[in-house]
Amino acid sequence: MLSPRWSENKWKLAHSFGTIYGVEEAQAMLEVLNNWAPTCGARVKEFEQRFAEYVGAEHAIATSSWVGAAHLAAIVMDIQPGDEIIVPAITFHASANIFVREGAKIVFTESDPRTFNLDPTKLEEKITPSTKAVITVHMCGQPCDMDSILEIARRHNLIVIQDAAHAPGAEYHGKKLGGMGDFAFYSFQQSKNMSTLGEGGMVVTNNDEWAEKMQKLRSHGGGEYAGINPRMPDVQGAVGVIQLARVERHNAIRRKLAYTLNELLADVEGIATPYEIPDVKHVYHLYNTLVDEKALGTTRDKFIEALWEKEQIKAITQYDPTVNCLPAYKAMGHGEGECPVSEKTASRIVTLPLCPRFNESDMDELVEGVKRVIGDW
Ligand SMILES: Cc1ncc(COP(=O)(O)O)c(C=O)c1O
Structure with missing residues (x-):
């Protein structure tokens, strides 16, 4: 569906609206409305299952945004004062913000001038005994040099986080990115390659324990933890299923x-x-x-x-x-x-x-x- 504003304004709108919706999304939304539009119900579950399968990860947890996804992971990581997290200098500041809020110290590292992605040759010099994690951002939709980053991170026992906000469907050496590293966060904000009505996110991981904990944390912690609420409503999950099929x-x-x-x-x-x-x-x-x-x-x-x-x-x-x-x-x-x-x-x-x-x-x-x-x- 093309908005009537498109033809006069296409060179501007293209930066803000990254996907195309069709009647299938409208039909899927209507079905959810007829079911009283619950939060985080059957359609979110379906979206999570399909997304995990698509990106090659064991678990996917849908959220209200990339930041919501990152927040769940940041809590699970149990960041302590003094913990350092390495972030490439070229990225959107959201990549670092939530970890600052959770008490981490950000250590910036160089990005490769050709790809704009974290430069693995400059990574090791930033690692100290306090380094807890490295965030690698697949800038513009191009996968980072994951083999080199994972090799260095594993040697230093670091958590590897992929910021995959730009990269749903991107592949590295023939494989989708989601299952590489410890966590990957996706964004379904309106400008992204796929969207769930303007906002949305997903955290994926292969770690069963972390996934279970993040599920609980997403719903206020279930009394077991002091949790938060970045839940995705079902109407967005229904749209996500269709958007995933289009991506x-x-x-x-x-x-x-x-x-x-x-x-x-x-x-x-x-x-x-x-x-x-x-x-x-x-x-x-x-x-x-x-x-x-x-x-x-x-x-x-x-x-x-x-x-x-x-x-x-x-x-x-x-x-x-x-x-x-x-x-x-x-x-x-x-x-x-x-x-x-x-x-x-x-x-x-x-x-x-x-x-x-x-x-x-x-x-x-x-x-x-x-x-x-x-x-x-
Ligand atoms: C690289 C990167 N990381 C994180 C985000 C944050 O995503 P969200 O707005 O879904 O929280 C964005 C959004 O533009 C981004 O470009």
């Missing part, structure tokens, strides 16, 4: 459009297209380019401004500043110079609009607009 197709469209953009932008000086590591399935939640201001003949920000003013193409800068340079983290003693490679990389990122509503001719239109703006300098 492979939507990811395939995203991948095809991304490869088209790579070809069309190949001869554009000053814009480097996304780099893909071998043997992964990148699901292109975001199409992040890297600009070279010298070759472009202007600054990154002026380029973005001109794209909007001259062509009404909305390009955005995300992850700049890096999380260590955000005011909340500066107040904790972090700041510029902590992860210089990531800070420099983030200052060059330009996210072009990409979503499964687009077709090949939209990509032609987009690149023609980009070329006209660059040709004008």
Whole structure:
């Protein structure tokens, strides 16, 4: 279903609305309404079972958001004052926030300037006797180098958490990501590759004990624990079942459009297209380019401004500043110079609009607009 606002505003809306809904979702919602719209009922259970199977994990627990999922895991991890958690500098700050709230000290590590993912070659130097966990974020939908990260983490007895908010359906060496590591958290917020009515999340794990505890914690702790309530309502679970059935197709469209953009932008000086590591399935939640201001003949920000003013193409800068340079983290003693490679990389990122509503001719239109703006300098 295309909203009537789409055609006038597609280059802007594409950043905010990552999926497509159809009549099947509406029918599924109606069925739940006819059953008095319970919270966390049979349709959530079905969504959890199918999701666990899809991502290759033993257990999946649906929640109100990624943060709700991460909160359950953070409680189970029993974070103590002084515990350190390693987080890549290039990510959305939610990756770190909940662990700060649970009392952890965040240690930022460098992201690879080509993939924007945690750089395993820089990880070990950040590990101390107080390190409890490492969070690895599959940025833009591209899997991290999980073999290297898991090898280092296992040697140091660390909990490995995957932030898979961008990556439902992504594959590493032919396998879906969910079962790798100790926990993986997904987001079904409106901009993501699949959504459950604008908000939603899932935590997956292979650990039976943790899964049982998180189930209880999600419902106030059942009197056994001081729990919380990030439950997912059944109406969202019903939509999740349908969205899950669509995600492979939507990811395939995203991948095809991304490869088209790579070809069309190949001869554009000053814009480097996304780099893909071998043997992964990148699901292109975001199409992040890297600009070279010298070759472009202007600054990154002026380029973005001109794209909007001259062509009404909305390009955005995300992850700049890096999380260590955000005011909340500066107040904790972090700041510029902590992860210089990531800070420099983030200052060059330009996210072009990409979503499964687009077709090949939209990509032609987009690149023609980009070329006209660059040709004008
Ligand atoms: C990398 C990453 N992690 C976590 C989140 C938080 O997800 P949610 O809004 O579902 O809590 C987001 C949301 O944009 C994200 O991009």
